Amino acid sequence: MKKIIIIGGGFAGISAANFLRHSSNQLEITLIDQKPDFNFLPMLPDIISNRIDAKFLADNLQNNAEKLKVKFLNARVDSVCLKESKVTCLGNDIFYDYLILATGSQTNFYNDINLQEQAFKLDNLEDAVLILNELNSQKYENFVICGGGYTGVEIATNIWRYFSKRKLAVKPIFIVEKSNEVLGRLPRWMQEYTGLNLKKMGIEIIRQVEIKAVSDGKITLNNGKIFPESCLIWTAGVKTPDLIKHLGVKTAAQGRVIVDEYLRINPNCFCIGDNAYVEINGQPLRMGVQFAIAQGDLAARNIIRSMQREKLKKYHALDLGYIIPMGNNKACGIVLGLKVKGVSAVFLHYLMCIFRSLSISNRLGIIKDLWKNK
Ligand SMILES: Cc1cc2nc3c(=O)[nH]c(=O)nc-3n(C[C@H](O)[C@H](O)[C@H](O)COP(=O)(O)OP(=O)(O)OC[C@H]3O[C@@H](n4cnc5c(N)ncnc54)[C@H](O)[C@@H]3O)c2cc1C
Known part of the structure; x- marks a missing residue:
């Protein structure tokens, strides 16, 4: 059983968890988020005008994780040590084989x-x-x-x-x-x-x-x-959370991590969604739901390929608008x-x-x- 940790239960993290679970049962997947619920961010402004009731923009992460047979930890990750492949939260060290960083922006x-x-x-x-x-x-x-x-x-x-x-x-x-x-x-x-x-x-x-x-x-x-x-x-x-700043890796504007063409920081750590700095036609890719979901999917796919010692897939951003x-x-x-x-x-x-x-x-x-x- 390979241990996979996903930090961030937003669009990117959920997409990665989905793909991983549907690809293999031989994985121990842990999703960690500081919030108990997934928040549907694009409609937040509609709450302000009372057009949408906030309850329709929240999804309980524990329930989602149970459906996916993924372990959910409702906790804030305090630090990540890439060298030792460990994540620290609630005073405990959790070791991983693969890590996906998907902590969004603030x-x-x-x-x-x-x-x-x-x-x-x-x-x-x-x-x-x-x-x-x-x-x-x-x-x-x-x-x-x-x-x-x-x-x-x-x-x-x-x-x-x-x-x-x-x-x-x-x-x-x-x-x-x-x-x-x-x-x-x-x-x-x-x-x-x-x-x-x-x-x-x-x-x-x-x-x-x-x-x-x-x-x-x-x-x-x-x-x-x-x-x-x-x-x-x-x-x-906006900027990425401090957790990302303290990784000690190369970042670009807004503190986004410069990832390789496979969305990796190193062979066992992937960085996706708002956390990742990727270029499209020589310009920084904007933060957006469609990219977060596609990157979650690709990072998960590449973890599976990496475990099977297959060639990884490159990320090509597809911008629908x-x-x-x-x-x-x-x-x-x-x-x-x-x-x-x-x-x-x-x-x-x-x-x-x-x-x-x-x-x-x-x-x-x-x-x-x-x-x-x-
Ligand atoms: C008001 C608003 C309107 C938007 N409108 C649109 C739109 O119309 N169309 C569009 O495409 N995009 C829109 N976006 C952008 C879009 O929502 C983001 O690009 C997208 O949510 C990024 O997904 P993500 O998974 O990277 O991060 P998020 O969805 O933000 O998820 C990150 C998760 O990580 C968790 N986290 C962070 N730090 C830690 C930690 N240390 N420990 C544990 N958990 C942690 C957070 O709690 C959060 O759940 C909007 C954003 C906002 C704020």
Whole structure:
């Protein structure tokens, strides 16, 4: 029995566990996650607007592991020693024959403790419910979202949706972006479409400005502007967890590990999903569900091949596209190389979400809520 440890029960880790279990019964597979549930991240913004009930975006990892006949450990891994092939958690050392690192990414507060304490983030279900509770509390006069990437845009538009669906006066919503553009890395037509849509919702973009200070709901920008009684949501970057930083291996932007063409760090350790730095056409591959799932599959396949002393398969990223959904039932993106926008893009986004959801009951729940809260 070869011992395989998978750290991270997200898209990549679950995909690897699935493939391994269906490939061989001669493996002792242990899945470790600090959370008891798998979180379906692409729909977190929909929790904020109350479009989707958070319960439909969680899947119990223990139940999933039992179905797969995989051991599940609900614990935070503190360290990994690649040299000794061991993982340390809950004060115990667990040795492995093969390790899969799939710990995802998290909001980067750039070591600013005050910011971390004062601002909200959107990394998991709890974070999304926390923001919804803050909206319900009605205690803020302004909502300031720092970071004009897709998460920032989705949060801003879902806060707008929260107010408009309740027929409440929409509180001022701002996206503060330090560069010149919101969604700066995306094609011009998507920036324009999104910009126009944000304008229609009255969401103001403040460009080339940074947050200077935040204290008890008072947000000060470096252009001197002050927002009193404000809720700050920080979406200005992500990084891999510290566990990855302390591996002592070569990393690239966002702390992602530079892996070889087989997704390995060394012959018995694979690194996948948001953890892995891979290039496509000379550019870093973005973080995304489709890549995490495909990489989980390939890492597992390569473990089996490695055990059977067969030649490993190289990773070739297949990019099916991406969509930026917004709270007012508008979206834009590129799917299979084609431009999509408007309601059809919204439809494709939620279709992807339903398809990628882990359980039938959650799929039905998502469909029910989407239908009810059009
Ligand atoms: C708000 C939001 C919206 C998004 N929208 C989209 C979208 O529309 N389309 C799309 O393709 N992608 C989207 N993404 C990105 C996508 O969700 C990620 O790329 C994907 O989840 C990566 O999968 P993963 O398995 O690498 O990591 P994750 O799914 O994040 O899983 C990582 C797991 O590792 C666990 N973990 C971390 N550290 C430890 C530790 N030390 N010990 C034990 N467990 C640990 C975590 O608890 C977590 O369960 C979105 C992400 C966010 C946050």
